[in-house]
Amino acid sequence: MGGTEHLTVQREGATLVLTLNRPEAKNALSLPLLVGLYDGWLEADADDSIRSIVLTGAGGDFCAGMDLKALAGGGMAGDHYRDRLTADPDLHWKAMLRHHRPRKPVIAAVEGYCVAGGTEILQGTDIRVAGAGATFGLFEVKRGLFPIGGSTVRLQRQIPRTHALEMLLTGRPYSAEEAVRIGLIGRVVPDGTALDVALRIASEINACGPLAVEAVKECVYATASMGEAEGLALELERGWPVFATEDAKEGAAAFAAKRVPVFRRG
Structure with a gap:
């Protein structure tokens, strides 16, 4: 199995578990994280013994999006992976499920922060489970940025347009309870149990043809x-x-x- 210093890969039966593993930065996006994530999608699709994928984050958070500190400093962590991005300029978009859709079902197990690029990755997943204390939102406009990971296209197709525009234009945080109410996620579970619930859903899928x-x-x-x-x-x-x-x-x-x-x- 693959993986990088910011993305761990493990098997749970017929499920491939991909864990965003940069907890000191709330799993903010880095080149090692993006490279590992894309390689994980490819690994799952190439292995017929894998029937589902669970995506989660380490350290109590899902993903805080782009690393703004690194952006302000002029670069992303993990510059030694730059050759992968040079060889495939769309790799980061594929990793974030903007330009790529795995053929296996992808279940998101969310705890803590799932904001900005985290909420954009979320929109590329198929089934979404979140701990009660999870926080969602597209904060880009508050920083003078644009949510270019697909949200202006996909969000209005997944939730009512009025909710999509409010989320996009205010940049405010959303609780898990509000996220489930507007349809961004499928269910809210007690904090710390999202991964277990996601794995149970995956096992139900794995038992099917x-x-x-x-x-x-x-x-x-x-x-x-x-x-x-x-x-x-x-x-x-x-x-x-x-x-x-x-x-x-x-x-x-x-x-x-x-x-x-x-x-x-x-």
Whole structure:
């Protein structure tokens, strides 16, 4: 498994856990963090034994976004990774899920600060769990900056536009309770338990047919901007082939035999 000094990678069964690991800076973005994160997405998609991904942060925070102290000083931590960014100028956007969507489901486990670039990364995840004390928000306008990680496009598609614009234009913090109310996250859990809950959700996903899971995820995003008729046509195009797989036959046979199915991606 990969990883860098600011991004740890570990396996929990069929789940790959990616941990933003720069707690002294509230996991603010750095080149080692971004390189490790992008490599983690690639590793998950390349390994068929991995069925889900959990993204979390070390030290009680998720991610405080861009390292403004480093920005003011003219550089990001981890300059020795600069060659990776030179070779792939979009690497940081792919790491932040702006230009990249893993085919495996991504579950965010949020504690503490998830602000600015942290909230932007969050918008690229599929399922979101947060501790009750978590804080969200897009603070960029307060610093005279622009939330260029995709928020002006994606946020209004994920929550009502009035809430999206309030978040974008005021730069104020949002509690976990308010974030779940407006639909930015899916559930609020007791502080310190977000990772455990995310892993339980991942295990439920892992027990399902992986070909079906990946096809469903792909179809949801592919049809998001389509009209209903076009979307329903694509659903049939993506969905019918799943019924012809060996996994589909195994699922029916296991149901009939009252046993746990053994899916083999066939």
